[in-house]
Amino acid sequence: MSDEAQTPDLSGGRGFQTVRERLYHALFFVCALLSVLTTLAIVIALLTEALGFFAEVPVLDFLTGTRWSPTIRPVEYGVLPLVFGTVMVTLGAAALALPVGLLTAIYLSEYASPRVRSILKPALEVLAGIPTVVYGFLGLVYLTPALSVIFPSISTFNILSGSIIVGIMIIPMVSSISEDAMSSVPDSLRNASYGLGATKFEVSTTVVVPSAVSGIVSSFILAISRAIGETMAVVIIVGAQANLPEASSIGGLPFVSPTSLFDQFLEPGMTMTVAIVNLAVGDIATQSLAYQSLFAIGLTLFAITLIMNLISDLVAQRYREEY
């Protein structure tokens, strides 16, 4: 040690390191920006073309119109039959996939032995990896004929088969994301419940599921959004016939009886996505009204999924049980 106290060199090759850190910062920022800009660009593209469409067709006519016929005269742009088709397919799919997916997730997370889990989880992921077009023709070739045994009046193209197939397609999404959420519930909470004399079923339903509810709701919303957006399987199984059930009027309000609503499951339908495909592969001129109606449907789809996401955020916040 010399008498003169020397201050240690703590610069750590500063110049170079600072530049490198800034480069990293910039790289990460640009990547993050990319997705934001893409989203913005999509919204702007949808809005511009859709605005052109709504200059010709009033928004109200579009939203409340009961007939969709963009290319065949008399031309009409009523989106209701498409929304109806989408809602029917999605509701049916959700009715199948949400309970089955959730129970699968509970089984995987709480009941399955590590060995069973190590087989089942990859199997579910394979299910998610099958191309949707394969689901589509399997539904058309096998499921619909099988259903015709139970429902003789079922059409070759029908909503019911589509619902079931789309439901099967989204089960892995529900079960996989829900299972992740349940697996990350700390064991200390399970122990607390077991310690009070809870059975495995009670631990699962009163502790694990409530604690994982935000993840579970997220999985539901993602799966439903996926069902809304599903196209290929739906166009093959459900067909492309924009239908709306006969509505009678009760007190000035349209009313559809539950039986005629159920009958509609056995009929062909057309979802918003299928309508877009039909227009896009057809020979319509750019800047024509039919062309612009594509964007109007696109915007409607976008709005629906956006609302779904907002609802899911609200629900998750309301029922959040943080640990």
Add this chain to the structure above:
Amino acid sequence: MSKDVTQDPETDSEKLISTDVSTDDADGDVPDESQVRTVIESQDLDVFYGDTQALQSIDLEIPARQVTAMIGPSGCGKSTFLRCINRMNDLIDIARVEGELLFEGKNVYDDDVDPVALRRRIGMVFQHPNPFPKSIYDNVAYGLKIQDKTENLDQKVEQALKRAALWDEVKDRLDESALDLSGGQQQRLCIARAIAVDPEVILMDEPASALDPIATSQIEDLIEELAEEFTVVIVTHNMQQAARISDKTAVFLTGGELVEFGNTNEIFENPESERVEDYITGKFG
């Protein structure tokens, strides 16, 4: 489905007791020394985790309505012993138990014992406070609900919180999340949750090790009070804590051996074994 689940253990829990002891003495009188009966007794108890033996031939008698402390260095098997009593070790796949562990004279490892029924009579408080992410009220009511003891629920919740010395601090905010409480309050809430269902025994696995000194002393005072009504078995790292609050002390040493067991004051003042003396005086551990 949930009906079946809750009813089966109910009938099993009746079977659980073979001896004819009165259990409705909720007044909390301390029994005379001569009347002290054994609630838990282990006979030649071995526990293995896979190929590793965690406990070796443990013989131990835990008296009713006293505080029995288990002390010893890390990995000595004291927590393992505690978790044998209410069969929490069942939840660990590789754990295997040999020998007998008697609760009120009944071997809890007999085939006809349902661990769910057993755990309804032997409550547990864990090392880290683990309240459910629910309201304060729902935490205390949880055990009562799953055990179908929902008559006068409000009253039972209030009483449990009072017995856990937490009522005055939370009575105006029972609807708030239990996670907003401090660590010490959370642990007292966990104690309230455990005693709300009126178990006979309360197992505590280092209940104060994650708490600050003030919260620790509150928990210690509480444990001494609880021993007036319940049989308390506590695992602790803290020898002063064992000396302060326990009536009996069991000293485990590395390798899963029970080296000494007896009245706390005797063990701390005049340990028989040199190894125990070394441990207690801090030469290792």
